Amino acid sequence: MKKTTYFFAAALLGLVSCKSGSESGSFDSGKLDSTAIHAITEEGFKNYVATLASDEFLGRKPFTKGDTLTVNYIQEQFKALGLAPGNGNSYFQEVPMVEIDAKPVENTLTFKGKNTDVTVDFLDDYVIGSPRMEENIQVENTELVFVGFGIVAPEYNWNDYEGLDVKGKTVVVMVSDPGRYDKNLFKADTMTYYGRWTYKFEEASRQGAAGVLIIHETAAASYGWNVVRGGWTGPQLSLVPENKGKNQVAFQGWVTGETANKLFKAAGFDPKVMEDAKKKGFKPVPMNLTTNVALKNSFRESKSNNVLAKIEGSKRADETIIYTAHWDHLGIGEVSNGDSIFNGAIDNATGVAALFEIAKAFKAAKVKPERTIVFLAVTAEEQGLLGSQYYAEHPIFPLNKTVANLNMDSFNPVGAQNGFSVVGTGQTELEDYAIRSGEKFGRTLKPEGSPTSGGFYRSDHFNFVKQGIPGLYMGSAGDYLETDTAALATRRNALAGRYHAVTDQVDENWKFDGIIADTRLFFDIGYTLSMENTFPNFKAKSEFKELGDKRLSK
Numbered sequence: 001m002k003k004t005t006y007f008f009a010a011a012l013l014g015l016v017s018c019k020s021g022s023e024s025g026s027f028d029s030g031k032l033d034s035t036a037i038h039a040i041t042e043e044g045f046k047n048y049v050a051t052l053a054s055d056e057f058l059g060r061k062p063f064t065k066g067d068t069l070t071v072n073y074i075q076e077q078f079k080a081l082g083l084a085p086g087n088g089n090s091y092f093q094e095v096p097m098v099e100i101d102a103k104p105v106e107n108t109l110t111f112k113g114k115n116t117d118v119t120v121d122f123l124d125d126y127v128i129g130s131p132r133m134e135e136n137i138q139v140e141n142t143e144l145v146f147v148g149f150g151i152v153a154p155e156y157n158w159n160d161y162e163g164l165d166v167k168g169k170t171v172v173v174m175v176s177d178p179g180r181y182d183k184n185l186f187k188a189d190t191m192t193y194y195g196r197w198t199y200k201f202e203e204a205s206r207q208g209a210a211g212v213l214i215i216h217e218t219a220a221a222s223y224g225w226n227v228v229r230g231g232w233t234g235p236q237l238s239l240v241p242e243n244k245g246k247n248q249v250a251f252q253g254w255v256t257g258e259t260a261n262k263l264f265k266a267a268g269f270d271p272k273v274m275e276d277a278k279k280k281g282f283k284p285v286p287m288n289l290t291t292n293v294a295l296k297n298s299f300r301e302s303k304s305n306n307v308l309a310k311i312e313g314s315k316r317a318d319e320t321i322i323y324t325a326h327w328d329h330l331g332i333g334e335v336s337n338g339d340s341i342f343n344g345a346i347d348n349a350t351g352v353a354a355l356f357e358i359a360k361a362f363k364a365a366k367v368k369p370e371r372t373i374v375f376l377a378v379t380a381e382e383q384g385l386l387g388s389q390y391y392a393e394h395p396i397f398p399l400n401k402t403v404a405n406l407n408m409d410s411f412n413p414v415g416a417q418n419g420f421s422v423v424g425t426g427q428t429e430l431e432d433y434a435i436r437s438g439e440k441f442g443r444t445l446k447p448e449g450s451p452t453s454g455g456f457y458r459s460d461h462f463n464f465v466k467q468g469i470p471g472l473y474m475g476s477a478g479d480y481l482e483t484d485t486a487a488l489a490t491r492r493n494a495l496a497g498r499y500h501a502v503t504d505q506v507d508e509n510w511k512f513d514g515i516i517a518d519t520r521l522f523f524d525i526g527y528t529l530s531m532e533n534t535f536p537n538f539k540a541k542s543e544f545k546e547l548g549d550k551r552l553s554k
Contacts (some may be wrong), residue, residue: 002196027367032440032524039072040357040519041366042512048077048353050506052327053118053345060344061331062237063099064379070327071305074352074377078309081359086308086374087396093306095379096241098299101132101235102137102251105294106477111144113266113289120259126213128253130202130295132245137295140172142210144263144287148277149174149213150203155543156186161207164284167371170211172260172266172287173200174274176220180452191454192543197221198384201252203503211251211293215260215274222453227500228254230342233333237314237383239390240301251293263289304328306387311362315370315410321526322374322399323358324388324460325351325408326381330500339502348506350411352377353518369530371403375533381409388460392467400554403535404430405471406526408519412476414492419446420521424456427544428470429536430525437524441517446477465544468551470536472525476514488515493539505519535548550554 018215049058052073058066075091085091107122123396128138146473148160150173177195179186186192193199196212204212218224232253241248253265264271269286272411276282307327322461329344343349362373378387395402422431422437425448435445448455456462461471482488494509529536538548 002212012389029531030434030440031527032042033365033367033527036361036365036523036527037520039360040516040523042516045357045516045519046506046512048356049345049349052349052352053504053506055342055343059331060329062097062326062328062383063235063302064331066331067304067328067379071307074307074327076376077356078307078359082136082363083309083359084377084516085309086310086376090264091307091309093391093394093396094309094388095306096301096303097386098133098240098251098301099235099237100130100133100297100299101525102128102295102297104128105296109291109293111263111266111270111291115268116452117268118259118262118266118289118344120262123229123233125259126253126255127228127233128293128295129236130251130297131238131241131248132250132297133241133299134244134509135297137250137297138291139170139210139293141292142168142292143146144172144267144289144291146273146277146285146287147171148282148284149177149194150200151177152203153192153194156183158186158279160282160284161203161307163249167208168210170213170257170291171204171207171209172213172215172263173204174215174220174277174344175217176452177453178181178278180220185280185489190451191457193454193457196457197455201249204252205248209249211249212253214254214258216254217257220452220487222450223499227258229380230330230333230500237380237386239386251295263287267545269497280527298303304387306379306391307377309359309375311359311369311373313372314368314544315371316533317372318398319401319403320373320374321371321403321529322376322397322405323355323408323522324376324378324405325355326379326387326460326511327352327377328379328382330382330389332520333502336502342430342500343505344501345408345506346413346498347500348381350413350515354408354411354522357519358526361520362527365527367531368529371530372397373526373530374526381460385463387461388463392463397519399467399469400551402464402469403529405461405464405469406522407459407473408522409459411515411518413510413512413515414480414495415488415511416481416517417476417478418442418481418516419444419476420474421446421448421477423459425451427456427465427542428472428538430470430472431539433525433528433536434472434474434521437521437528440524441521443517444478467546468544468547470548471536476518513521
């Protein structure tokens with residue numbers, strides 16, 4: 001590990017000594033506004049995170065008391081910071097959703113074969129739910145078909161459903177996409193949207209399947225079975241589906257890798273069939289297994305809220321830069337080591353705290369932003385990016401006048417690093433803005449940490465991207481500036497494994513210098529954009545370039 005403590009110290013000295021454009025009464029894109037930058041403080045950030053991640057907010061799950069407490073708290077902070085309401089005279093945008101609690105009638109699920117049966121246990125071996133607003137889901141004698149990745153991608157000459165009629169059947173699919181295993185396929189080891197579990201469910205519905213089961217694999221999914229189990233326990237939220245969800249599969253869920261191996265063996269073929277599915281020319285395989293699925297659904301429609309505020313631009317107020325962070329987490333779940341509250345400190349009290357601190361910086365800037373700055377705390381990200389989806393489909397600020405989305409989700413509490421990485425490197429021109437702002441802090445762009453995880457499709461900026469608006473999602477990367485390698489190792493070990501766990505809390509292991517550095521970087525990128533006339537677009541090789549061009553032509 002490089003010893004680069006001087007690096008961070010030099011960056012801080014640079015902030016103090018630089019002569020910002022604000023001090024001369026005009027904006028200079030090559031310099032930092034030191035007054036604005038230093039409005040972002042560790043003390044303020046820490047207080048916001050500690051409050052939002054406290055037990056008082058009950059894990060911040062939508063449709064619970066924690067929902068009401070959280071959105072009211074965010075509104076109070078926006079008001080205290082002197083921000084104007086973002087939705088007319090209101091700080092709220094109602095998001096209508098439905099909560100579906102699908103429970104198996106029996107905890108065990110049996111798959112019947114010609115020679116042997118396989119019986120598996122709910123939660124330990126499989127999870128299951130339903131997107132339909134129906135009280136009873138009853139699917140009898142549904143045949144299982146292994147359809148590889150479950151992908152239909154004409155641009156990659158790939159169709160796992162080719163020649164197959166799956167109406168009434170249950171499709172079994174793998175996570176990720178073929179590029180993870182063959183760099184000559186798709187986008188190599190950078191996951192496409194085809195690799196996301198949401199896509200697998202959507203495509204199975206389009207194909208008319210009765211149900212879909214995804215085979216879990218920790219490396220390919222980028223999270224363990226505990227995350228799947230925790231995320232599928234209890235009520236699930238979605239936007240109110242068209243036609244009460246009748247156009248979707250009757251049930252959808254996951255099975256463990258071990259369960260999948262048992263099913264393949266019961267079907268009479270080697271689990272290595274999954275290796276065949278990673279190659280071009282793979283054909284779907286009937287598994288010669290059937291099962292009966294019975295679910296009892298209870299559901300209720302209600303509303304959560306996105307919370308938004310703004311600082312109106314001084315010259316081009318109709319053009320907006322939107323900062324987003326999701327305020328929700330998982331609420332209260334299974335008891336683990338005496339604790340059942342999923343406090344969500346890293347994920348994503350840190351992002352909401354950054355909204356507040358960045359608002360402070362914009363308010364402190366001597367030269368006010370020429371474009372309007374919107375601060376949008378969205379609901380139900382953990383349930384499938386629902387709050388940002390609703391906003392993107394029901395925008396308050398015109399999409400063709402929305403310059404960019406800067407999305408903040410899960411800052412790193414281990415410590416400061418000498419660089420940053422962009423999730424979805426090579427997708428948008430916002431990456432170039434990040435590089436230029438990074439140079440002011442002495443930070444450089446580093447390779448994306450885990451492109452195979454498909455992070456570009458897994459946070460709220462993606463709903464803006466689908467509307468042709470460039471979205472930036474980034475975080476710390478590179479060498480840690482910590483010189484005490486033993487202390488660094490201890491801190492990293494202590495903070496590991498907190499994703500979607502009850503241990504995601506603020507404690508003595510946190511170090512805030514890296515979080516503050518990242519927040520200041522986010523501010524400078526947005527501030528620079530706010531002073532320009534240009535509209536960034538997607539890069540030439542992005543699959544969203546056409547959408548971006550179409551938006552900018554309006």
